[in-house]
Amino acid sequence: MKPSKSGPFPELAAHLQGKRGLITRRWLRAVRSDPAIEPAGRLTTGQLVDHLPSLYEEICTVLRAAPEETTLARLHSDARKHGRDRWLRGYQLDELFRELNQLQRCVQQATREFFAGASLSRSAQAGAHQLLEDLFSATIHTAISQVIDEQDRRIAATISERDRALAAQQKSEERLRMAASAAGLGIFEWDIPTRTGVWENRRMFEITGQPECQGPLSCQAFVRELVHPDDAQALITEYTETMRHGGDFHTIFRILRIGDRALRIVEMHGRFSTEQGGFIRSFTGSLADITRRMLAEESLRETDRRKDAFLATLAHELRNPLAPIRNAAQILKQISADLPPEVEWARVMVERQCAHLTRLIDDLLDVSRISSGKIRLQREVFDIREAIQSAVEINLPTASERRDRINVSMPSEPVPVDGDRTRLTQIFSNLLDNAIKYSDDDSEISIVAAVHDARVEIVMSDRGMGIPVSQLARMFEPYVQLAPPEGRGQSGLGIGLSVVQNLVGMHGGHVTAASDGVGKGSRFTVSLPTAVAFTTVTIRTDEPAKQPSRRLRVLVVDDNRDAAESLAVILDGHEVRCAFDGEEALSIAQEFHADAVILDVGLPGMSGYELAQRLRRLPGTARAVMATLSGFGAPEHLVQSREAGCAQHFVKPVNPETLIDFLRNCERPML
Structure with missing residues (x-):
């Protein structure tokens, strides 16, 4: 719509230019107080007034001269900019119309105030008002057209994006199927309402043994004809729980292939598809035959178990000879406090190297225990x-x-x-x-x-x-x-x-x-x-070595003769008898009523644990204090010692002073 050619009105244009600040304030109050223009409440004053000066200036320019086509091009451009800005800020068509209509009202009010003090004919006044009406009509129409164009472009872009997304999805699904086939994955889909199998790729038929001519398996047939009976209930429970609570489905179970009934281990991943309203439409999943992988992992675990057993046995075999060597060094120390320098040097060297070798063995075992999670902190x-x-x-x-x-x-x-x-x-x-x-x-x-x-x-x-x-x-x-x-x-x-x-x-x-x-x-x-506070207070003092408060009868049992006899020499403050296997120990115990028994775990024919239990049943040793000596020091070995009725479990090579202190603390009265 073109404005009528009623101008020019230079005096009115000058008046409106002078009243621009007043008109702007009136317009801002009107816009902010209009509840129908909801986005205005989120905009700053600068954002609201953004394109107003340009529109206002172009309207005044038209009032100064006859409105030709070329003079309106700038006004239309500013109107389009204003319309796009308001669209980007979330304006609807009616909100944009009300905002520009409020501006028109404020300008018309200022125009009436101008004519109230001017001596112009009614026809001139009517022409000016009509010109302003036409100018604002054109401005509002252009701005609204711009918003409609933006909406149309957005709809077209959305449709185009949807089409591209659908095409990309189809390509992605095709690539997924190709990748699944290359990775050896079986892909399948089950329809939930009808409980039927909808589709399976070729690899799915190969894994399950289902003939392709018979079509895909339904979920019921899958469980009934394929899943190992011992794993069926767990699979059903996991499947229904995932259906109820949502999320990804993942489980590993065994199957018996259709046809040859070969046992296979498979891994299933999947997800339920829901429609609007939360209605579950289908279940799409993948199936992988992981039999070889599981067998390989089990083989690795078995190798790891064998390695741990080997390391434990190695430690035991290394610690056994260390015990008599360390005992020998202690015996040299007990013989005399003034040993010749060469002998003392040899004794200290033996002790130091024993301690070093013991540390190496402990570190080697700790690596294995840590990796297998067997270390428990006390x-x-x-x-x-x-x-x-x-x-x-x-x-x-x-x-x-x-x-x-x-x-x-x-x-x-x-x-x-x-x-x-x-x-x-x-x-x-x-x-x-x-x-x-x-x-x-x-x-x-x-x-x-x-x-x-x-x-x-x-x-x-x-x-x-x-x-x-x-x-x-x-x-x-x-x-x-x-x-x-x-x-x-x-x-x-x-x-x-x-x-x-x-x-x-x-x-x-x-x-x-x-x-x-x-x-x-x-x-x-x-x-x-750091901890909050101490639960116990430990005060350590270095006390001089105490002599035995009383002489005990001690039975030492070890198949390593050097270890047993050297330990007997160290414990010369007590009455010590040695036995080198379980039967000999039982025979000695019949007449030697021991107060304390120190026995090796790895005895031939009868383990130290079994010997301890049999000694408990003999009258002479029923109340004896027992301790085990072993090259094995894992937590389970300590538990076995306690279950056998032993008060202590010492790991070889034990410090002789530790054994002496152990016997010193025995409180059993002499028989």
Whole structure:
């Protein structure tokens, strides 16, 4: 619609230009107070007035001169911009119309105010009002047309996007089917309302043995004719639970192939498709024959079990000869306090090497136990400083031999942690052993413990050979080991740090390694959560060795003659008899009423557990205190010892002082 050619009205245009601020304020109040223009409440004043100045200026321009076609092009352009802006801001057609109509009313009001003070004819006034009416009509029409065009384009784009999405979905489904076929997956679909099989690909027929000519299996036929009877109910339960609660379906079960009845293990994935209103339409799934994979995994598990059994047996066989060797060193110590220097050197060397070999065996077994989840922490709340101090005491002889200085800085107050005292001591001992191993002689090693934000950090630093940057990320992997310093042979198995990382993780902490490079030392930081308070208070004092308070009758049973006889020499403060198998022990027990029995678990013909139970049934040893000695130290072995009625389970090679203390604490009166 073109505006009428009634102008020009330059005086009116000048008046409207001067009243632009007043008109804008009136318009803003009208728009914001109109509840039918809902989007206006979300827009700022700047966003509302965005295109108003341009529209207003073009209307005044038309009022100044005759409205030709060329003079209206800018007005139409501004109207289209305004319409697009309002569409993008969520305006509906009626909201856009009411907003521009409010602007027209405000301009017409200002025009009436102008004519009230001007001496113009009624026809001139009517012409001006008509011109404004035509201009706003054209503006509103153009803006609304722009909104309609935008909506049409959006609808067309949506339809186009839908078509493209459908085409892409079809291509995706085709690619999925090709990929499933290439991966050996059977694909199928079951119709839920009719309980029929809708479709199966060729691989599905191959897995199930169902002839293609007979068509796809229904869900009932699948369970009835194919699934192993022992697995059918579990499959049905899982299927119905997923149907009821939604989500992805996944399970593994056995089938007996149709035709040859071959046993296969399959894995099923699937999902229920729902229509509007939550109505379940179908179930689409995939089936994979994983028999080979499961057999391979079982073979690996069996290999792992055999490996664990081998390591346990190896540890047992290595610990057996260590026991008499360590006993021999203890006997040399008991013979005289003033041994010749050469003999004392040999005795200390034997003890040190026994301790080193024992640690290697323990670390090797710990790697296996950790990987199989067999380690159980014996937790207690205690002062972490005690574990650090114990680790220093364990490694002090080696450090002294190499003239290394261990500087320890710890908080003056106790630091409670909830953890396994033995395992935490092992962590710090392993780290300190590494620091000594990879440092030159006459070096300094520092241990600094500090509490920060409910965590205790223990930093162990050395000035040794350092860690190459390329190796830092792999330091905690099993069997990764740096080359030793020049002049020293390879030592250890490369599993100590792996054990450290796993044990720290089991305590809810973390450990990190850092180094400034080769030759610049290394730092290991252990971070552990602190406990709220102590549950028990342990006060340790170093007491001088006590002599036996009374002489006990002790029966030692071990098929390793050297181990039994050397232990008897160590326990010379008591009356000791030795037996080298279960039958001999039972025979001796008939007349030697032992107060204590120390027996080896791995006896020939009769296990130590069985022997302990039979000794309990003899009058002379029914009340004897019993302890087992074994090269096996897994938790299940400790349980077996307790079930056999033994008070203690010692892992070879046991410290002789530990056995002496055990006998000292026996309170059974002499018979």
